[in-house]
Amino acid sequence: MVKRFKVWTYNEGEQPLVHDGPLNHVYAIEGQFIDEIERDKSPFRASHPEKAHVFFMPFSIFNIVKYVYMPITTQTDYYRDRLQRIVTDYIKIVADKHPYWNRSSGADHFMLSCHDWAPDVSDDNPHLFKNFMKVLCNANTSEGFRPTRDVSIPEIYLEFGTLGPPHQGQPANNRPILAFFGGREHGQIRKFLLKQWKDKDSDVQEYLPKGPSYTKIMGQTNYYLPFSDVLNWSRFSIQISVERIPEIKTILQGIPYDKPAKPFDVIHMVLHSVWLRRLNFALPT
Template sequence: MEMMKRFKIWTYREGDHPLVHDGPVNNLYAIEGQFIDEMEDKRNPFRARHPDEAHAFFLPFSVTNVVNYVYEPILSIHDYRRDRLQRVVRDYVRVVADRHEYWNRSEGSDHFMFSCHDWGPDVSSADPELFENFIRVLCNANTSEGFRPKRDVSMADIFLSYGELGPPRLGLDPRNRTILAFFAGGAHGFIRELLLEHWKDKDADVQVHEYLPKGQNYTQLMGRSRYCLCPSGFEVASSRIVEAIYAECVPVIIKDNYWLPFSDVLDWSKFSVRIPVDKIKDIKTILQAIPFEKYMKLQKRVVKVRRHFEVHRPAKPFDVIHMALHSVWLRRLNVKLEQRDY
């Protein structure tokens, strides 16, 4: 792959822990910290030795850590204004721009950030001119909230338990899966509320639970299901899509305005099903109408694409970190074609 041979990334050294050069490596926003750590790992083959040899420039701040450290003292008074987050990021960019020539020469078009926090998209909204060309790698890839598919990168949201890089493989053979569709989760947002309203604890084939019955295992139930329902919560991003893929269960996408991860190279129609929100009541009819032969093809492709959503440290070719970098590489190539004068 040309990217593996050529792509070099400079990670800025400015800033101190914990807001930059660090991030969560476990639980909900784990991939944010894993990516920052990978970029700063001396084993990283994309690591530029000097900024002059870099094709892209990474700003290693963690939105999750900014929220935790800047907002935590005031969250008790329900002050969720984004201006504090925006000031931190804007000040960091200005430090980088003042100390180095690279941001200014390209107006930020070869620079990128990485965030899986729900507030990640908000960092640039207060100063759209400054961030007009900036590449944002975001899990919360909502086109109705300013996500730009040609400029931004949709990243897979991945939950990592402490000390683990993924869940155990508990998926059954597709012919032995007795549950048609499965979901378990809280009523976060109107889409889940609709799903629970129509299906909660009402059907043996479409098993939808707000809370799992005592003694049942979430991962095992996914592994016994042909289709795994992946509705939006309060935001479009959800780790359920990747959890479904890990369980070799065909994801059923129930989201509005969501730009699916790595859509530059992955055709999601080949290994997932998309159901419009207004068809939630018809989930069983829609899924039962899919011929078993087609389901088998979808499921085999889920198995095939699984490697693109796996986390390895150090990263491996074609895994999720390399897929994110490949998406940045593609956008960097576009910048080169559009801006030949630098």
Template sequence: MVKRFKVWSYKEGERPIFHMGPMSNIYAIEGQFIEEIESEESPFRAKHPEEAHTFFMPISVANIIKFIYSPVIYPSDYNRDRLYRLMNDYVGVVANKYPFWNKSNGADHFMVSCHDWAPEVSHEKPQLFKNFIRVLCNANTSEGFQPRRDVSLPEIYLRRGTLGPVDLGQAPHERTILAFFAGGLHGYIRKILFQQWKDKDIDIQVFEKVPRGLNYTKLMGKAKYCLCPSGYEVASPRVVEAINAGCVPVIISGSYSLPFSDVLDWSQFTVQIPISKIPEIKNILSHIPNEKYLRLYDKVSQVKRHFVLNRPAKPFDVYHMVLHSIWLRRLNFKIGNINSL
């Protein structure tokens, strides 16, 4: 793939809505991906659109919300019309200027976004976007995410000036906490989790805020299992944080299409607990044999490189994994047989 796959990023559009995005915080993957794919040094960058296998729409939904839905200009206005109009107009511009969108009905075009609203760009005109590849953190199959067409994007929280959290993970025998979670009361899953476990158990340490004097990253590094419940949306940066800390992720979600499932078997390095089993978390985790835990721990160490963000990108990192997922969907698509998608 690295030697053959080429991506053309459309040049149309002006900053800050196009060609740039947030480089830090919860939506950082948007800006990081846009900057990397448009870099002159990227081995995937097509020099001419005719040599491209796929076409990137360099639009940042996070920046649309920040600059177009300004609370100063439009206080408390969350009408999606402006979002729809921007995306529809951009498709119109590139479809009128180039032959590629019309040739494939958008099936070899993609966008990348981590904002909660990103799936909605296609809602007003579903027929226009029926083949379009959406690379999304909000990969919720109950809200229209299609794993065969779309790509699930890991959510990575980046502090300003960094490319990821510090690795403070301990060896397995030094991990004295059975399970850990700290985070805001966002969504019904966390409400159930807090009702059952918040500040109630020394082995299942669940906090809304990390107690004074303790360190979030160090606590992850001391835990065998890190609880990763969905918040308002299905994705959580804690999955990547847990993997980075060598802590086995415990996925508690509904309808979440996990990233890179085309090639990664998540059952080999995570524990997945149904929402209905939240009251049984301690019983479930404490009854996992140590031999199985060590296998999960080893697999977490092996897959860690696939969730690391590098600049410039390196083989097998998260950037390459995202492009590989797009590459697989491009291989499954034939221009002469679009309706089979």
């Protein structure tokens, strides 16, 4: 894959909404991926669009929210219409200037984001995004995620600007927290988690209390990673259905007790998942 698979990044657009993204904290994978795929010596960067297998749309959902929405102080302004217009306008620009979107109806194009709003970009115009590939941390089928077309990626919290091993992680046999959930109360699954476990057991921690480090807590916790199209997670992980959330502690207690990008790291795994979906979708002839 490293020798053959090539990605073209559109040059259109200006920072900070395009060609830029967060390099730190909970949405870091968005900026790290843009930075990695656009660097001059990236082995995946196509020298010409005609040599590319897929086309990357380098807009940042996080930066759109930060620079377009956050300056507005009214809470009633968080409708997704402006986000959808920005993304649709960017697609229109590259489609009018280049032949690649129109020749495949977007089938060999993809975006990447870890922001909760990312799945909403296609809601206003489902037909336009019918074949478009979304690479998301928010891989919820109830919010439009399509497992056969879209790609699930891990959410990686980085305190510093480079990818690497966690600085505060602990070996698997020295992790005192069985399960940890940090996030606001929205969505049915999160509400169910909080109802079952909030303030009930120190082994299963929820929300993020003031003071403790998110990275430190995650480094002490067992957690799930994606790439299920490549890795057989049933061989080395435990998957808990929503119905079994009350059994989380019992299930986990019953379990006996690895910049620039390199093969088998997160960036390569993301691109491998994109490559597989590109291979499985025939372009019009």
